[in-house]
Amino acid sequence: MTHKNIIVWLVTSLFLLVSCVPQADFDIRGEWEYTMTASDGNTYDAGSITFQGEPVSGMYLQVNIYEVEYEGEFTVSGTALKLTGYETWAGEIANTNTIEGTWSHEDGFSGVFTARRK
Secondary structure, three states, X not given: OOHHHHHHHHHHHHHHHHHHOOOEOOOOOEXXXXXXXXXXXXXXXXXXXXXXXXXXXXXXXXXXXXXXXXXXXXXXXXXXEEEEOOEEEEEEEEEOOXXXXXXXXXXXXXXXXXXXXX
């Protein structure tokens, strides 16, 4: 194999490896303000949520209006967001500053949420 062929092989291999890595369309890391609305239309909870880790997955810390903290994990795939922990959130990242979706709680409560970047 010539040096030229080796270089072409290495570049091609690198390209294939990079294309296999999961990617997020948006980087949501940082602090956000959220509001959760229950299915009856009333505000269920509000506060801040901070995302840490990699753009595609990591940990979150949620602090609600009562200063109660919850931790969990998040994953991002394209524009889809999923949070698992005390509650389950499934949302769409609308743009760099807005996330919207649904949430559910193991006690049967559910509704929609909106989060805006601080």
